[in-house]
Amino acid sequence: MDLRYTHAEQAFRAELRQWLSDTLPGLPDKPSPEDWPGRRAYDTHWQRLLFDAGYAGVDWPVAGGGRGSTPVEELIFKEELERAHAPYVGVNFVGLLHAGPTVIAEGTPEQRERFLPPILRGDEVWCQGFSEPGAGSDLASMRTRAVRDGDHYVITGSKIWTSHAEVADYCELLVRTGPEDSRHRGISWLILPMDTPGVEIRPLTTIAGSTEFAELFLDEVQVPVANRVGEENDGWRVTMVTLSFERGTAFVGDLLEAIELLSSAVALAQRTGAWLDPGVRRQAGHLRAELDALTALTKRNVTQAARTGVPGMGGTFFKLAYTETRSKLGEFTLSLLGRAGLAADDVDGLDGLGVLPASTMVEDWLRGISLTIAAGTSQIQRNILGERILGLPKEPSVTTQAPASVGGPSGPTGS
Amino acid sequence: MDFELTEFQTDLADGVRRMCQGQFALEQLRAFELAEQVVDRKGWRSLGEAGVFNLCLAEEAGGVGLGLAEAALVFEELGRALVPGPLVASHLAAGLIDGADDGSVVVGLVEIGAPGTGDVAPLIVEWLGDLDVLLVLSDVGVAAVDPQELDAVRLSRPMDPLTPVWSVPRLPPGTPVGGPDIAAWWRRDGAVLTAALQVGSAAWTTDLAVEYAKHRHQFGRPIGGFQAVKHLCADMAVRAELARCAVQAAAVTVDQPDVGDPGAAAAGAKLLADEAAITNGRSCIQVHGGMGFTWEIPAHLAYKRARVLATQFGTDDDLAESLGLWLADPTTGDATGSDGR
Numbered sequence: 001m002d003l004r005y006t007h008a009e010q011a012f013r014a015e016l017r018q019w020l021s022d023t024l025p026g027l028p029d030k031p032s033p034e035d036w037p038g039r040r041a042y043d044t045h046w047q048r049l050l051f052d053a054g055y056a057g058v059d060w061p062v063a064g065g066g067r068g069s070t071p072v073e074e075l076i077f078k079e080e081l082e083r084a085h086a087p088y089v090g091v092n093f094v095g096l097l098h099a100g101p102t103v104i105a106e107g108t109p110e111q112r113e114r115f116l117p118p119i120l121r122g123d124e125v126w127c128q129g130f131s132e133p134g135a136g137s138d139l140a141s142m143r144t145r146a147v148r149d150g151d152h153y154v155i156t157g158s159k160i161w162t163s164h165a166e167v168a169d170y171c172e173l174l175v176r177t178g179p180e181d182s183r184h185r186g187i188s189w190l191i192l193p194m195d196t197p198g199v200e201i202r203p204l205t206t207i208a209g210s211t212e213f214a215e216l217f218l219d220e221v222q223v224p225v226a227n228r229v230g231e232e233n234d235g236w237r238v239t240m241v242t243l244s245f246e247r248g249t250a251f252v253g254d255l256l257e258a259i260e261l262l263s264s265a266v267a268l269a270q271r272t273g274a275w276l277d278p279g280v281r282r283q284a285g286h287l288r289a290e291l292d293a294l295t296a297l298t299k300r301n302v303t304q305a306a307r308t309g310v311p312g313m314g315g316t317f318f319k320l321a322y323t324e325t326r327s328k329l330g331e332f333t334l335s336l337l338g339r340a341g342l343a344a345d346d347v348d349g350l351d352g353l354g355v356l357p358a359s360t361m362v363e364d365w366l367r368g369i370s371l372t373i374a375a376g377t378s379q380i381q382r383n384i385l386g387e388r389i390l391g392l393p394k395e396p397s398v399t400t401q402a403p404a405s406v407g408g409p410s411g412p413t414g415s
Numbered sequence: 416m417d418f419e420l421t422e423f424q425t426d427l428a429d430g431v432r433r434m435c436q437g438q439f440a441l442e443q444l445r446a447f448e449l450a451e452q453v454v455d456r457k458g459w460r461s462l463g464e465a466g467v468f469n470l471c472l473a474e475e476a477g478g479v480g481l482g483l484a485e486a487a488l489v490f491e492e493l494g495r496a497l498v499p500g501p502l503v504a505s506h507l508a509a510g511l512i513d514g515a516d517d518g519s520v521v522v523g524l525v526e527i528g529a530p531g532t533g534d535v536a537p538l539i540v541e542w543l544g545d546l547d548v549l550l551v552l553s554d555v556g557v558a559a560v561d562p563q564e565l566d567a568v569r570l571s572r573p574m575d576p577l578t579p580v581w582s583v584p585r586l587p588p589g590t591p592v593g594g595p596d597i598a599a600w601w602r603r604d605g606a607v608l609t610a611a612l613q614v615g616s617a618a619w620t621t622d623l624a625v626e627y628a629k630h631r632h633q634f635g636r637p638i639g640g641f642q643a644v645k646h647l648c649a650d651m652a653v654r655a656e657l658a659r660c661a662v663q664a665a666a667v668t669v670d671q672p673d674v675g676d677p678g679a680a681a682a683g684a685k686l687l688a689d690e691a692a693i694t695n696g697r698s699c700i701q702v703h704g705g706m707g708f709t710w711e712i713p714a715h716l717a718y719k720r721a722r723v724l725a726t727q728f729g730t731d732d733d734l735a736e737s738l739g740l741w742l743a744d745p746t747t748g749d750a751t752g753s754d755g756r
Contacts, residue, residue: 285738
């Protein structure tokens with residue numbers, strides 16, 4: 001066990017840090033959260049900067065046009081971006097983290113050539129059409145139907161939790177091509193151009209008031225058979241293959257952000273006097289212990305990926321523990337804000353306390369609620385852990401491993 | 416960066432696990448339940464021969480010269496097997512008290528003036544009937560006391576049947592054997608090694624509960640197939656794994672102090688490991704249902720041991736608060752409790 005970084009890893013970090021400090025001051029102002037075209041332009045501009053500097057697809061294999069970095073370099077990359085407060089992966093998180101890797105692993109040479117470079121350059125944005133109103137935790141029960149008609153599929157149905165659908169060019173779409181009851185054996189993976197006639201987008205408003213999600217209604221939408229990735233009815237496996245790209249780094253930025261948020265909470269408590277309460281000091285200390293342990297678990301998972309080339313089951317442990325800690329952190333910061341938390345506006349505190357950072361803390365509290373639901377609820381994660389790691393008897397309904405959806409109320413990288 | 420066991424470390428842990436299975440099988444240990452003396456001298460010397468006590472002692476001082484990372488792996492195995500005795504105290508005392516390093520002398524330890532323990536009389540002291548030397552750890556240093564000199568009363572109903580306890584009305588000053596530096600260092604390393612024992616316990620109770628849940632049938636199926644039970648087991652596994660990572664990271668941070676703050680890492684590890692051992696012990700009893708409440712099923716032994724260890728080298732409140740204070744001012748240094756309060 002060695003927590004020190006090698007010279008090569010330190011050099012990678014130093015070079016990246018230098019590039020970030022040179023580049024970040026030149027970024028345009030951040031658009032408002034509801035300005036979706038503005039957010040697309042901002043995020044894809046950032047992606048282009050990464051591309052030009054050779055940092056696009058740091059986690060993608062060289063064969064797919066990526067940098068082919070080691071899992072440890074990927075960890076360093078995400079740490080440094082978060083430390084420098086660089087933009088997040090943003091509106092194209094599906095393209096960069098899920099659809100792209102799927103096309104690398106399972107696409108034809110033509111599909112790879114057509115779709116991968118625009119993702120890396122920031123030219124094209126993807127969204128995800130996996131979950132349905134009637135198929136959430138039980139994704140294999142999905143009903144959106146694709147009927148073959150010559151060299152096209154004709155698709156009718158609906159999808160939900162499609163993040164950034166309004167600004168997306170393509171959708172990675174799971175459809176039923178097999179019989180109605182074929183479950184995971186009758187699903188295909190298609191590339192849906194979002195401007196195809198018959199695609200209707202209806203935004204969903206979250207409890208945080210944000211509108212990054214949409215429902216997708218598909219009415220006799222035609223998609224060329226050439227847009228199918230993998231064989232017909234093999235889409236479940238195609239989706240699962242993407243899991244092998246996960247190297248334990250999905251939450252690195254979030255974790256650092258949480259540590260920073262906790263420090264702000266401590267500073268706030270010191271200003272308001274809440275810090276005089278030993279209970280508050282203990283809660284803060286306890287949260288820090290949990291976040292540090294999660295950092296250690298991340299390093300364990302990254303090391304396993306580096307040593308074996310495949311992700312272990314550590315991600316399930318991580319997600320269960322992290323999402324719970326993050327929820328507790330949200331409750332903690334909200335209670336420290338007191339009545340200043342009744343609005344998500346930064347307000348001038350009374351008694352010379354200065355501006356209280358309500359916006360970050362209230363938003364984070366609300367976002368924290370999505371974490372134990374998104375990308376597999378904690379209850380489903382416990383089933384997976386109990387059955388696949390501990391070897392306990394299966395639930396009748398869990399027939400196979402659920403794909404790692406990056407959709408849901410918030411993907412692993414946030415939204 | 417490579418935060419996974421080396422081949423050597425894996426072999427070391429495996430070797431200790433095999434030794435425990437052979438020499439410290441639970442059925443053998445249970446013969447000593449509620450006895451005045453629980454430490455088997457022959458077994459203690461075998462622990463010494465296996466390097467349990469002199470593992471971190473420099474080679475020129477007759478030790479093995481390994482780091483706290485290796486010691487934590489060894490102690491996790493000892494904790495998993497519920498090996499009784501003042502393991503951490505004797506490990507810390509190696510090099511300071513003659514005979515501690517090879518297991519020929521059994522050394523115990525009691526903390527005074529530590530937050531939470533106070534100087535209140537009477538003091539509760541573990542293992543007195545087995546000890547050759549009792550060390551008294553305080554902020555000013557470490558002093559050695561002859562256990563024979565103490566006017567101690569053995570308590571007949573110890574919480575952990577394999578941890579005998581005495582009531583000591585008054586401690587003599589003893590002979591100083593170390594200063595405040597050693598005291599601070601012992602508090603930190605003692606916290607890590609005690610936490611490692613707790614991780615072993617938390618992992619063992621998880622295994623015990625999972626095995627039971629696979630084989631116990633009710634309503635025509637194994638109870639582990641019910642989510643209510645499965646999710647208890649899943650949470651146990653998560654707690655144990657997270658605590659294990661925290662403890663191993665803390666141990667590595669003590670060995671490689673440039674990667675973090677060893678004191679804070681030690682405090683966080685002990686905090687989470689105590690919780691994992693206690694909560695998993697309790698859950699293990701729950702999964703066993705009515706049988707879990709019987710003396711026969713060993714779940715209670717782990718649960719009670721976890722409670723004992725949680726009172727040593729920092730209680731949960733003290734550790735959490737020391738971490739909180741460290742968060743507010745990281746320059747206060749050692750978060751395991753020797754200062755900053």
